[in-house]
Amino acid sequence: MASAARIRARLALSVSATALMLGGAPALAQTSGSQAESGPAVVDDIIVTAQKREQSVQDVPIAVTALSSEALQSRQIEGGSELLRAVPNVTFSKANFSMYNFSIRGIGTKAVSASSDPAVAVSFNNTPLIRNRLFEQEYLDVARVEVLRGPQGTLYGRNATGGVVNMFPELPSFDSEAFVTGELGNYDTKRAQAMVNIPLGDTFAVRGAFALTKRDGFDYNSFNDTHVNDRDLFTTRLSARWEPTARFRANAIWEHFEEDDNRSRTGKQLCTTDPGPTQVGSAAVVQPYTQDQLSQGCLPGSLYDDAAYGAPNGGSFGPIRLLSTSVSLGFDANGQLSYPIPLGSDPYEGIVQSRDLREMSTSYDPVFRAKNDVFQVNLEFDLTDTLTLYSQTAYAKDDYYASQDYARYVSNPAFIDSTQIFDFDGTPLPSTITPGGIYTDPQLGPSDRILSVDLSQSDNRQWYQEFRLQSDMDGKFNFSVGANYLDFKSQDDYFVFNNTFSMIAEYFYNVSLGGGGKGTVPCDENRPTECVYVDPNPLSEINGEGHNYFRSKNVIHTRSWAVFGEGYWDLTSDLRLTTGLRYTEDRKVTTPYPSQLLLGADLDGTPGAGTGGYVRSGYYALPDIEQQWEAVTGRLVLDWTPDLSFTDDTLIYASLSRGYKGGGTNPPRLDLNPGVVEYLPLSSTFDPEYVNAFEIGTKNTLLDGALRLNTIAFFYDYKDYQVSQIVDRISLNENFDATIWGLELEAVYKPTANFQIDGNFGYLKTRIADGEGSINVMDRTQGTDGWTVLRPWIQVPSNCIAPTEYVERILNSPFGPELANFAISALCAGSSRFGTFNPDFASSLPFWAFYGFEYDPLTEAPNGGRGFEADLSGNELPNSPSWTANIGAQYTWFMGNWDLTLRGDYYRQGESFFRVYNTEYDRLEGWDNVNLSVKLEDTRRGLILQAYVKNVFDDAPIVDAFTNSDDTGLTTNVFTLDPRLFAVRLTKTF
Template sequence: MKTMQDAPRARRTALALAAMSLCPPAALAQAQPRTTDTKALQEVVVTAERRSTHVQKTAISLATVSGDEMREKGQTTLEAALSDTPAVSVMATPQGGQVFVRGVGSQGDSNWVDPAISLNLDGVYSGRAERVFASMYDVARVEVLRGPQGTLYGRNSTGGSVNVLTHNPGPRLGGAVNLQLGNYQLRHADAALNVPLGEQWALRVAALREKREGYFSNGGRASDLSAGRIKLQYRPSNDVTLLATVDSFDSRGAGATTVPRAFAGGPPFFNWQTDHANPWQVDDLHPADVQRTRFTTTTLQADVNLGFGLLSVQPALVKSRRMTQTDLVAGIAAPGSTLPLPETIWEETQKTLELRLAAPARAPWQWVLGAYAFEASNVQTGVPPSFPPPTWESYDTRVPAASRALFGQLTAPLMPGLRGTAGLRHTRDEKTYHYGVHSTAVWTGAAYDSGIQQVSQTYSATTGKLGLEWDLSRQAMAYAQWASGHKAGGFGIAMPPQAYEPEHLDAIELGLKSRFLDNRLQINGELYAYQYKNYQVMYQDAAAPSPVPGDASASFMQYVVNAGAGRIRGFEVESRWRALPDTELRAAFTYNDAHYGHFALAALQGMNGARVVGTPRWSLTLGAEQTWELGDGLGLLRAGWSTRFSDGYTVSLNHSMPGGNLNGQQARFHKTDLRLSYAPMHERWSAGLWLKNLENKAQTTQVLPFGRAQITDPRTVGVNLGWKF
């Protein structure tokens, strides 16, 4: 049944969830406050600095999301897990999503423009936008490191790093099964099984299957995906651990559906929409609209305790393939048209190798030395011709890349309660672009064939970190640091290609991490000031000159240009308060003033000093969680609520589009999620309800050519059923 017809039912369910999540304990039959000694906030262990530390003892602004939290909230993608993270936003692209942290990000196609926030999945780097919207399962936690991570992570981590860590094999037999059912015919199942194989071996197998109808009336954003992961661990001694992983993901469904942004003078088919009050109600696109993405990751991690340090070696091989056949601008083929839609296939093989030698966990001097190597070979076939009607076509293109780096970081005690940190990383990147165009005399009066051309660029950079951290008390730490980040240059999606320079960021950060009231109140905050050089900005131009000599027609190109010296200033305050043994309140406020520098390109002169896309000036997140112990040992009832308030922001930079400069704007908004769950006292199984986007409002995440835009998902409601053994 179509979800559009389920709106009244969804609204009633939403109101019921809201009432249940906000009701007082007295309103619940036989519900009593839990008698528990766990009044303090829990300690969270992370590996953000390539070693295990507590969040409150790590001199980095970071946020964490556990796998259990994601399950209770009905979050199955990285984009959903980051939705409540302060200073973080996800901007859509036709291929997936790009993460922005404190105004640092990249909105371009990840085939051509590297992300500015590095994504690491079980330690393996991924620069693919598709990964942000890909489903996740059997997740231990997600770590979000804010600010440049130019030493320990390095490659394209100008604004930060997002680390996804899944569960490793353990010594006990056990497993879990999670089921989700929801509107839009959501059917989701994931499971994990942990099997010890003697004293030295352990195996963990996890799998996922999900199907869902599209969020749009034409079936857009439907999903049909499956995934599996096998981890095999071998520990011949206490000093040696080998972990082999094979991870596979296969997603298919409707391609990116867009909605109109009306403008004067545009052709009628640019504005297909029958119900402007419902942004997900659009006219049917071409029936062949489809997108399929496949990833296979194979990696081996070896950890060897040498006594004086821990040696870690991790080679990885990632193969990916994306096929897209879609009408992104909803104008190439009118409804009912038999015109074939352009099809593109992007295939890539990525090889990485990282070696690290780290100090023992309890050593007073903590140090890390390492080396990193990255290679990617790829090919894009079936590149769409120019639009309006093609006068030329491009050959298959290749954009191979390579990167090498050496790095090290040291944290040493200077005096009791005072430590200093120094780090350095040297990176060398290389990008190559193989391209070519050809046309026939039908359009230009003379045939033209450029043949296969090649251009290359090499970039080198040294980034680092200097910092101090003070223990103000057993439960409070202050830190001050300078850190820098670097992102490689490359080539935009244009013929002939135009190179853009690497970008560089210098950051000054002052932070405080503290707990009060016997560890029941936590307040963390950070002030930051960034100085940006050569911020990489992608913009789209429908009036670009044709690459074919003698052809006077306009072409559609996507350029990347460098903005001059820009600045970002802001602060964050995050708090958690265990007000009662079973009541936790959360609040986070972020202020961010992010502006581009000078654009040398005349087409973007009007954007000099403009606010960075995807960056609201302020955002506020509020949340609460309440637990009740039901009478007579019946079990535990938990209710949760979170709302994010956001200032408006610029969505995209476009030039020479029909109707003028369409710099999409997202107005101020708020978005609320609710959840309710029950588990017996032994918590072997659980059942829950979740609701996302209570307001049922859409936010614009990207404006595409010809007045089309991508928007966020509508209200979704579902149930969770979980079982652990």
């Protein structure tokens, strides 16, 4: 009810603002005596290259939204992330690692892999960029942005199943011009832009543009008393144009983007705490550490409940369970066994987070650095009066580094004072592991709390070449044919550092705790037995070889080439047929590097008897995974331009198209010795996506050009849509079939030269195909009686399920809680060499005989113990709100040399889900956004004064979320909007 009232209030504000503009217009217009008001009211046309030829946006039989520089500025759309406010059926969110999810009609990038491609192709001046910062940097000297909705299987090709976002910069002209802009706003925002265009004779011109943005942080870190999530970035673009003859044209562009600040990669981390059960069947769960072992960390509660602002049950984490139950330092003053972390404790017990999504408590402020360069050379040569040859060459490089607190909440003091440890006879032990309750981690430094930090970095290089031959003949047939080649190399690294990892590596594997170990022993000839290498360097200078942190190293080389062509037949004066065909061949070579967290080996290379590892330090490569796909895609379009009595111009079209996006590899897991730890198999690859799309649409100009009304209906048959979730510390990508259908409406109405109202509406219905299923890591039992979720042995990252009767029998046994905890862990497949599921050990160590049963989780538990599959039949695709809508209105008062324009925009999207399971935990509430602006312009003097307010009501909706791994408690990273921003901007043009 409150939400509905809030929406009504915002709509009322928008309507009131529009009424104010209309009601105040006549008097002000009459006072101004402006002649402009009596002139014709015509909606501005935009020339686009959606079909790689210049056409009016109303003449293109494609669902395309084109935004000119003026339209972007009037709506205060300053970057790609804000395009959703102007395009129907579009959503946007940052992603958990180094990318983003721009979704069109429910199709986005939900596959997390270094080898995955974005489903919405992002292009810079018609060059597709696999890795880019076009959704992080701000628009600078932009001519227009085109958003093509639906699969673009011919001209744009391989990874345009969802659509294309194409940004076109302004190119040099043969007229002298320049501008300079300065802006001041809240959060101490300082923004500046400048451009200068210089013609050098009649055939050569250069253009330079520069943009700089600095502002303070949006988020408050209450632990460090700092503001984080700030911005410090700049963009530089230089371009040149050369036209030595009437038949030859060339332009070259270099654009550089750089950011260095403490922007947060993700938002707050939420959790509905899972304390663990106190009863399993007839067995009471008495020991806290046994409750922890039966806890998954976080429960699948709604992200909108107060309970979601807790912290995970830290006692359920494998390293904490090991350090608090199995690694004894000696005895305390009372003669009780003492552990680095007190027995059965939860370092996060009682932690309650602020309900403010922009306030968090972290011990480590984020670090964010990005650099991106794009070099492009475009050549045009008129072979004849009707044939033009185009060449486009581009090179791009992208470097990315982002580090932040992994948890975004601070633990309680966790470690004991190791100087107060005694031998069994009361003799003090000289242990220096945690003197004074402080542990010094080589990367994270000293702390009395649990510290955890992640690091995402990538290094990307791309070459692209396209040749295209295009006709412009007077007859009934024209064509565009071409070929292109893409060569893309990438290395993605994702690290997770935790001081409990280093403590285990240093003092559990490398040094005997019972003897009062004093630090890391080097993994060399002085250490003849099993050793786990600890990187001694600080976080900013790591060597990347350590086994005391998690590293996922992903190296990928993609080569793709294609030939394509489109033909345009004028069947009659008002009927045209477009046929397009494309052949694409993709080759991907992935070099897998298994992660090595807490794995070691003996000096002679013997696998570690305790860890299951094969090497002491470093990350070795497994054999390359080579993949290849061939795809034939294209489109067939019939468009009709009838002469109707009730419209000025009408285009009606129907199209069939096919799109394709390549598959890839899942990141490698641990490479474990099966004689120590037996891993469940997971697929190392995922399949490509294919979509068959049918679309009908009409584009209309009415009322002598004062109204544009475009409507579209579409249906998709989607095969193998790629979606990932974290399994065994990797992004496991799965494929699901689905159907999608929807409606879209775009309208611009300009009843007078002063007043314009524009808006769009999108309706979307997505449905996962019958029979599709997947294991929901938040609910592995799926409510099935007789099964219990368990924590595995420390080397195994993912939880499992086991028969409740066996858990109950173990808990009721007389063998003691310590052995019971070990036995419960061993119920997970792969947890221990002592499980009877390993045939090499079953006969010699019949472990379950102690408890009077035999059990093989690989054969007796569903999916090898991973859990029951959730039925996804009929579920919605993630990030697919059933509707999106935007309405904007602006009124201009013409007052002599000055024009005063007031504009308001209201945007809303409906409810959606961030995972395929569509549970209450997955639900994202609908949200809305209100923006206002005013502009005072004197075109004669080249002066523009603007003021704006974005996110007027300072809302912080959850726009997307990401579920973390089992072994970190299944916490949830959430993403939200920027807060209320207001600023004043002054522009001078020359």
